[in-house]
Amino acid sequence: MPAIGYTAQVLAFILTLYAIVVSAAGAKKNRQDLVMSARNASLGATIFLAIAVLVLEYLLIIGHYQTEYVADVTNNVTALFYRMTALWASQNGSLLFFAFIMSIFTGAAILRKWGAVQNLLPYVMAVLNLVLVFFIGLVVTVANPFAQLPFFPPDGQGMNPMLYHWGMIIHPPILYIGFAGFIVPYAFSMAALITRQRGDLWMRTSRRWTLIAWLFLGMGLLLGGRWAYDVLGWGGYWGWDAVENAALIPWLVATPFIHSVIMQESRGMMKRWNVALMILTFSLVIEGTFLTRSGVIGSVHTFAQSAIGPLFLGFIGIMFILSLALFVLRWDDLSSDNELDSLLSRESAFLLANLLFIALAFTVWWGTHFPIISEAITGEKIVVGPPFFMKTTGPLFAALVLLMGIAPLMPWRRITSRKLLYTLRWPALVGALTAAGLYFFTWIKLPGALMTFAFLAFTMTTTLLEYGRGINARRRAHDENALTATLRLTARNRRRYGGYLVHIGVVLLAIGIVGMEFYQVETQQNIDRGETMIVSSPVAGTYELTYQDLGMAPSQPGIEITQATLTVSRNGQVVGEVKPYQEFFIRQQQPMTIPDIHRDFMSELYVIIAGWEADGSSATFKAYINPFINWLWLGGLVLIFGTLVAVWPGPEPARRRSRAKSKTGVVTA
């Protein structure tokens, strides 16, 4: 059975190589039959990778421990569900899985209706397979998940205990989809460069793919945060850990890309910049996989240490240099159609947003890589912890939030400063009133928090005003009620209003982040049975936690659970119970502290057990009050929904054509 899996991998590898060579030859000689042959080979590779994945799943499910990977990530007590998800629990399996997801994207891209961009197909195909062949090459050679042990062990090691959580089960596939998805727009950009396409056809064609990849990358980040919050037991959602950053950095580059694409489409500007951003995004995606998989930076996530590091680095280097060389060769083809009309215009706002995003990406990249760089150069390993990232990125994020409020009100080409100030008067007033109101009537007094909330209120007002303007126009023109007008407005212009929904999501999410960063409260106390500890915060009042009991709780085999029970009173009234526990993974000899959370929309009480006397007579608890954390998750959902609205195929192109036709009719008449 393992032999079948390995053979399938090898066949996929050969077919991918074939597809590269033959599609390049087909393009050069302009022979459609060769292109079709390459297309079939490429689709065949997808199928063989699917077979390899299925075989590995089968081996995991039956517990074929002679297969080294199976023995590493499962054992006799692993439940069926976790056996199945063990496919991406460790390096070799997850590399195969990543190659498979990437091949689904290459397959889907190849199967799309090519129509007007038929001439790009062989080039796109060659680039797709060039990237894919590297990953298949890894699992065929140095990271073979089907490698066999010389004996058949009676039992396996079992999965890393941190991975037993729904968030960890779906987080990797979603992140992989986000990462792998960028291969399509990247291949299109390269194909456009090779064929000297001057227009924005490559971007328009791959726009939806880009947004889908961006969406999944964002969801992957959110789910990772949720997993950390629910399982890791340090009261937060983001630790600025190297592997988290590895996924954030491409997102920080892809986000300005999906914005400045609009600028190229509307104004014919930023052509070079957009190609550069796409090259950068994809290089960072591959580098992110490298950071995650090579173990180059020690972190909670990096359970992989192996020889694939140099190969990865070589591949990234070659890919980056080739892309860059092509970019420089085509520099003159990518000159701008239009010049900037005014310093005050949506164009300049977009440029500023680009600067802020790239500065953020660079800062996070630099901080993440600094420990290795400083160690390589000076021999001294400097640790760059969360305080660095918070201090450096905080102001940049705040500036972006403000810009997100101003940019939509700026028209293309130019606006006078007088008119801009006039347009901004209501949002600015709401922002100022919000800060004043919070200061005088609530417990929020910190200048940083007040300023950020003012920015957020400002941006929210702008965005809602944009919606309001559109809705009113529709109501007047079509005599619709507000709800119909909202729905139709959004449906007719999904990209724009979906984008605004995403902005609203970001505002809500930021409220959560500000609450957590400025006003999280924590305390750790050792109390005897029957004793009470107090934690209080202005957002929630005073919680009293009374330690009732400690005992073993039922659990899956191989895990010992010690659970404490505490009653929770809020401002003197009993409101419930929390049962934080520690899971001890016997085989791995590893503890996990799982929090219990008393949930409330405006704040959450988050309790973990940090230690105890053997007889349970006393125990140590850590309690956090997390203000506005639910706004973060809610904002995440709105962000996802907004992106779906923008991505969803709509009647827009047809409508635009008919409108354009009628205009043409007027002109010809």
Add this chain to the structure above:
Amino acid sequence: MKTHILLLTLFLLTLFTLPVLAQDPQGDVDLDAVNAVARKMNCPTCQSLNLADCRTQTCNQWREQIADLLASGMTQEEVLDWYVARYGEEVLQEPPKHGVGLYVWILPVIGFLVGAGWLAYILKRWSANQPEVAVVEIDASPEATITAPDDDYLKQVEQDLQDL
């Protein structure tokens, strides 16, 4: 000799991986004060967590040591200095703002300034190329719209004419 090393390794391994089955809770220690110090330090075994959040045995021992140091009358700053003197600045979460560590702080700032300078240069160059006539407000009146025609609209019309 070999057995000694083996035993020592085993001992260290068990030390690092032992569960927190019986952390010795010290009755009247102010754990929040300990955490205030620990939060600024790195977990010595794993790199990405701070000492206050880490639950391994080693970190528990370090926190107990911090509690002892605080109990001996040291201030939080003095405790941090004590650790830096022993283990170097690697124990701190925040990279130092001098020596090699300075680069981690300074380069993003330089990068941002260079980027901002470049942006200013581009904006200036682009807007300097504008002919004088272009400084007409497009939204002022219908006449103004004619003097500054909408490129996209024209492009669309041209394309549709070709399509016909």
